[in-house]
Amino acid sequence: MAAPTTTPSTRLTPAFCFNQTALRDFLRISRSAVDDTISQNLNALLSPSASAFDPTSTSRSLPRSTGKRTIPAPACESFKQNVLFPSWQARSDVLAYCGGVATSPDPDDPDHILREVEDAKARERVVNERLDPYSGRYFPREVRTEALASLVRSELMVESIVRSRTWGMVRERCSDDEYDGEKALDKWRQQQSTTTTTISDLL
Numbered sequence: 001m002a003a004p005t006t007t008p009s010t011r012l013t014p015a016f017c018f019n020q021t022a023l024r025d026f027l028r029i030s031r032s033a034v035d036d037t038i039s040q041n042l043n044a045l046l047s048p049s050a051s052a053f054d055p056t057s058t059s060r061s062l063p064r065s066t067g068k069r070t071i072p073a074p075a076c077e078s079f080k081q082n083v084l085f086p087s088w089q090a091r092s093d094v095l096a097y098c099g100g101v102a103t104s105p106d107p108d109d110p111d112h113i114l115r116e117v118e119d120a121k122a123r124e125r126v127v128n129e130r131l132d133p134y135s136g137r138y139f140p141r142e143v144r145t146e147a148l149a150s151l152v153r154s155e156l157m158v159e160s161i162v163r164s165r166t167w168g169m170v171r172e173r174c175s176d177d178e179y180d181g182e183k184a185l186d187k188w189r190q191q192q193s194t195t196t197t198t199i200s201d202l203l
Helices: 014-018 020-033 038-043 055-059 073-102 112-124 144-174 181-202
Strands: none
Touching: 014 020, 014 073, 014 144, 020 073, 020 144, 038 073, 038 144, 073 144, 073 181, 144 181
16 A cells, blocks of 8 residues: 655745655656556455355356446545545645745846846837847746746646545545545545544543
């Protein structure tokens, strides 16, 4: 069974978010470990048959099983509670954090000075579109918070599609009656919150 993805809390800094390669790699690795291989992960929950081999079974015709075997409820619940939902939550935490970074002031932007110089040159440039129809065109360098915001929006869309597909397979194999994966995740969050509160009360 796959291991849950944990939030890279030691690396959750603005620098982590602005490093788009690192951010994409985290999301890709998390999805490939749990969601992209959901069929294999669910199959791994099936235990070999506990019943002994019956020699007489070879002398009678047995109906061929159709569809995929249903996974026992305890194994399904353990997978959802300990692998699937923690991985989804880790990705949600990262995307929420980086989304916040994208909408916050960015005084450490290394391209800030360069952008100001380019803007100043563009303002001083003589524009004569009769002689050069392209002379009036100026495309300012993209602010890195804007690039990050665009990436986060894109990854949130991917996340929604991935989770919908994953949850569809979980419902099919685990006979789960919760139609919406996000609602199931919210219930898990509430349980985690209640458990944390209970433990803190005991300390």
